[in-house]
Amino acid sequence: MSSSEAYPSRMPWTTMVAGLAVLIVVASVGRLLARPEELVHGHGPTLLAFAVAIIAGETLRATLPGGRISAPISMAATLGMAFAWEVDGQPDFDAIPALQVLTVAIAMLLGAMVRRAIGLDVSPRSMGARFVSLSFAVWIAYQLLPLGAVSPGGSGVASRVPMLLSVLTMIAVGTMAALVTMVLNAALRAEQFRTKVTTAIRDESWGGLPLVMAIVASGPFTALLTPVLGLATIPFTLFPVILTLIAVRRVAANRVTYREIISTLSRMTERGGYTSVDHAERVAGLAVRVGRFLGLPERSITDLEYAALLHDIGQIALREPIPGGATLRAAPADQRHIARDGALIVRNTAVLGRVAELIEGQNALYRDVREGKAEVPIECRILKVVNAFDDLTGGQQTRVSTEEALERINLGLGYEYDPDVVDALAVVMGAGRGPAPVLVPRPPNV
Amino acid sequence: MSSAPHGSGIGRLITALTLFWLLALGVSWRIWGVEHWQVVGTLAAMAALGWWLGTRDVETRVYLSFSSIILLAATTMVGPVGAAIVGLIIATLQPERVPFSARVFNAAVTSTIGIIGGTTFLLTGGAADLSTLRGAGPIAMGLFVPMLLGNVAMALTNVVLVALVMRAAQRVPFGMNVVRLLATTAPAYAGYAMIAFLLVVLWRPAAFGPLSVLLILAPIIGARWAYLQYDEGRKAQRRALNALVSAIEIKAPHLAGHSQRVAELSAHMAEALGMRPHEVADVRTAAMLHDVGLVTLPTPLVRKTAEAAEFSPEELRLFESYPGRSLELVGGLHFLSGALEGIARHRDALHAGAEIRGSRGGTLMAHIVGVADEFDLSTQVGALGAPRLPPEPVIARLRSGGDAERQKVVDALVGALERLDTEEVTS
Numbered sequence: 001m002s003s004s005e006a007y008p009s010r011m012p013w014t015t016m017v018a019g020l021a022v023l024i025v026v027a028s029v030g031r032l033l034a035r036p037e038e039l040v041h042g043h044g045p046t047l048l049a050f051a052v053a054i055i056a057g058e059t060l061r062a063t064l065p066g067g068r069i070s071a072p073i074s075m076a077a078t079l080g081m082a083f084a085w086e087v088d089g090q091p092d093f094d095a096i097p098a099l100q101v102l103t104v105a106i107a108m109l110l111g112a113m114v115r116r117a118i119g120l121d122v123s124p125r126s127m128g129a130r131f132v133s134l135s136f137a138v139w140i141a142y143q144l145l146p147l148g149a150v151s152p153g154g155s156g157v158a159s160r161v162p163m164l165l166s167v168l169t170m171i172a173v174g175t176m177a178a179l180v181t182m183v184l185n186a187a188l189r190a191e192q193f194r195t196k197v198t199t200a201i202r203d204e205s206w207g208g209l210p211l212v213m214a215i216v217a218s219g220p221f222t223a224l225l226t227p228v229l230g231l232a233t234i235p236f237t238l239f240p241v242i243l244t245l246i247a248v249r250r251v252a253a254n255r256v257t258y259r260e261i262i263s264t265l266s267r268m269t270e271r272g273g274y275t276s277v278d279h280a281e282r283v284a285g286l287a288v289r290v291g292r293f294l295g296l297p298e299r300s301i302t303d304l305e306y307a308a309l310l311h312d313i314g315q316i317a318l319r320e321p322i323p324g325g326a327t328l329r330a331a332p333a334d335q336r337h338i339a340r341d342g343a344l345i346v347r348n349t350a351v352l353g354r355v356a357e358l359i360e361g362q363n364a365l366y367r368d369v370r371e372g373k374a375e376v377p378i379e380c381r382i383l384k385v386v387n388a389f390d391d392l393t394g395g396q397q398t399r400v401s402t403e404e405a406l407e408r409i410n411l412g413l414g415y416e417y418d419p420d421v422v423d424a425l426a427v428v429m430g431a432g433r434g435p436a437p438v439l440v441p442r443p444p445n446v
Numbered sequence: 447m448s449s450a451p452h453g454s455g456i457g458r459l460i461t462a463l464t465l466f467w468l469l470a471l472g473v474s475w476r477i478w479g480v481e482h483w484q485v486v487g488t489l490a491a492m493a494a495l496g497w498w499l500g501t502r503d504v505e506t507r508v509y510l511s512f513s514s515i516i517l518l519a520a521t522t523m524v525g526p527v528g529a530a531i532v533g534l535i536i537a538t539l540q541p542e543r544v545p546f547s548a549r550v551f552n553a554a555v556t557s558t559i560g561i562i563g564g565t566t567f568l569l570t571g572g573a574a575d576l577s578t579l580r581g582a583g584p585i586a587m588g589l590f591v592p593m594l595l596g597n598v599a600m601a602l603t604n605v606v607l608v609a610l611v612m613r614a615a616q617r618v619p620f621g622m623n624v625v626r627l628l629a630t631t632a633p634a635y636a637g638y639a640m641i642a643f644l645l646v647v648l649w650r651p652a653a654f655g656p657l658s659v660l661l662i663l664a665p666i667i668g669a670r671w672a673y674l675q676y677d678e679g680r681k682a683q684r685r686a687l688n689a690l691v692s693a694i695e696i697k698a699p700h701l702a703g704h705s706q707r708v709a710e711l712s713a714h715m716a717e718a719l720g721m722r723p724h725e726v727a728d729v730r731t732a733a734m735l736h737d738v739g740l741v742t743l744p745t746p747l748v749r750k751t752a753e754a755a756e757f758s759p760e761e762l763r764l765f766e767s768y769p770g771r772s773l774e775l776v777g778g779l780h781f782l783s784g785a786l787e788g789i790a791r792h793r794d795a796l797h798a799g800a801e802i803r804g805s806r807g808g809t810l811m812a813h814i815v816g817v818a819d820e821f822d823l824s825t826q827v828g829a830l831g832a833p834r835l836p837p838e839p840v841i842a843r844l845r846s847g848g849d850a851e852r853q854k855v856v857d858a859l860v861g862a863l864e865r866l867d868t869e870e871v872t873s
Binding site for chain 2: 088089150152160163164167209210211212213214216217218220221224225227228229230232236237239240241243244247248250251254255257258260261262264265267268271272273313316317318319341344345346348349352
């Protein structure tokens with residue numbers, strides 16, 4: 001899948017997934033060419049039906065909060081194909097794994113082309129992760145499942161024992177496929193956005209879990225229903241997945257709206273002439289990059305982003321704006337006042353409690369942390385450094401202004417500012433002495 | 447239903463329904479009896495899970511109810527009487543604290559719905575023995591279509607009964623409620639039908655038996671989690687909007703509580719004017735945020751409006767620019783699009799004979815918010831530092847010089863004030 005793209009060699013996970021995907025496709029083609037008489041073999045309609053579902057699933061995939069990608073319909077359809085055996089109105093579905101895997105590959109590529117055609121983004125990384133883990137699931141299902149065990153032949157409890165065992169096997173294989181996809185996706189994301197793999201896995205499971213449950217259940221649904229409903233089964237067994245997907249997408253859309261509200265709040269001080277244009281957005285963007293570099297989990301990143309957007313909101317009640325809106329130039333008492341009013345406004349929402357805490361702590365001195373006098377969350381320390389940096393550069397991030405600002409901040413190192421955060425900022429800004437400057441892409445804000 | 451006053455109308459309704467239920471139960475028993483007691487028992491046990499799995503989406507009032515799925519499945523698998531029993535158990539197990547009479551009523555409703563669904567299923571060609579169905583065609587004609595028809599009959603019965611109760615309890619017109627309830631519950635019922643169908647085919651034709659319920663639970667639990675998250679998100683949005691309001695109040699301490707009061711009043715007025723629920727919600731939001739532009743004005747000017755001070759023409763002009771400033775600030779929020787006209791034009795609406803451009807609904811909204819705002823400013827805050835006035839002269843002033851639209855809105859204001867008064871007394 002991802003084979004067509006060249007990846008830098010310092011991305012071992014990306015290279016591995018791309019390599020595996022190519023290997024699987026090549027091996028499958030080889031297997032089919034070796035014995036072409038097994039090609040399709042009357043499975044046309046069944047393969048086509050599942051392929052259509054996969055194409056639809058690839059097209060209708062979801063972007064979860066944090067920019068993670070999930071294509072539950074596609075995965076559920078593939079698992080259904082892997083588990084199906086008897087299909088009413090069709091010959092028994094005994095297609096070899098190579099044929100099924102190639103069907104998946106073609107359907108996934110077609111799905112990606114549909115997305116391109118209608119102007120949606122395509123993510124080769126997540127496609128690769130899905131394809132590799134689903135290919136293994138297809139192969140394992142073919143080896144493990146006793147054929148025909150889920151057909152409604154006999155009656156009574158005795159006939160249900162092999163049925164039950166098969167269903168349990170399907171659940172196990174489906175769970176494995178879903179988990180492997182998750183872990184691969186997390187590893188790929190960690191590599192892409194330079195976060196810790198453990199953090200990425202933890203983030204991945206949030207919101208993904210309900211989809212996993214729906215995906216895992218839909219496999220056995222398909223295998224159990226095709227003997228009586230034929231290919232008409234597919235829309236019905238995919239329905240619970242679609243239902244969950246709709247809910248998860250609505251959750252994601254909610255996040256977008258929420259971010260819009262926060263953004264509007266942050267613009268109030270701008271419109272009133274208290275802060276410079278886009279100061280809050282710049283501080284937020286930079287704070288998120290520093291936070292990611294320091295390996296903060298997605299939840300903290302979100303709180304940090306919101307706190308950064310709202311850190312100046314307390315200024316709206318000032319009688320006269322501070323020159324340039326730079327809190328750095330305000331008297332310490334005023335700074336405290338701004339932080340307190342800001343926290344008060346935010347706390348009134350009753351849902352941004354943590355964000356209010358961060359806003360309140362934005363002026364805390366690093367010295368107090370070092371001397372054990374106060375617990376200052378890492379998010380506050382990031383906010384303080386990044387805010388000072390933006391006040392000093394005034395948003396003009398030229399090389400000279402960046403270096404000057406970092407120098408000024410270095411003067412307060414250890415007393416005002418957390419040295420680790422300042423180092424991280426320097427690296428993110430490409431001015432650090434440490435590792436070579438890297439451009440860390442920012443995941444979509446969802 | 448619990449908070450409704452139990453007038454004689456309700457009493458008669460409960461008696462009538464209970465009698466109808468007993469009659470229907472007796473007739474069904476004579477005709478079909480009950481088979482599959484084991485299935486009835488399993489479904490009833492599953493129904494007990496219903497209270498745990500149910501979740502309500504406040505905004506759209508979609509109720510993801512596991513019990514409804516079980517009840518619908520019962521109508522196809524255990525006949526009308528079996529479904530009546532399952533319905534009875536579902537209603538009895540609901541954990542909400544409701545008075546005994548309401549519980550009896552709910553039980554009678556749910557059980558009656560079960561009988562009606564089961565009867566419709568059998569009368570429209572539903573197969574008595576589902577386990578022999580094979581192939582898409584026979585399953586469609588012997589299970590899917592009859593089940594859908596039964597589902598429609600159940601939904602209609604439910605809506606009609608609930609609307610009858612609401613008419614008796616709150617004097618809300620019957621027809622309006624039927625339409626509203628149908629519109630809000632139809633998607634949910636369609637969803638239940640899909641899942642119940644999946645459950646029944648797994649259980650009977652595919653012969654997977656009672657364990658089908660466990661298999662179907664997994665995606666439902668997942669979907670439920672996601673819908674709860676969604677609901678939380680909506681609540682969080684609503685609360686985040688409060689931050690905008692508290693920003694106004696920090697900027698202008700004399701307006702503390704004003705936005706909330708205007709929102710409350712406007713929503714009642716919108717309801718009295720027969721606006722639909724989502725329109726009422728838009729009016730409420732518009733009223734809540736009508737002053738938000740104030741936060742971008744200089745603090746000394748905003749605070750000056752609390753005193754009986756002299757304003758220079760420039761100051762007045764600047765001050766009066768606040769609705770436009772509000773629009774500039776929140777105009778980009780797409781979920782507020784329905785409320786923007788009310789926010790932007792509520793001051794224009796007050797000028798007698800003023801031409802307000804915009805949609806008809808938006809114009810009405812601007813009138814409502816403008817009148818409610820002016821009323822609250824004059825009676826509770828004291829407009830531009832003037833002393834607070836009693837309601838009557840303010841209402842008279844709002845009436846004078848207004849067109850027909852204005853008179854209608856002021857009538858709604860008077861009605862809303864009366865209703866708010868009664869609500870205060872009763873609570």
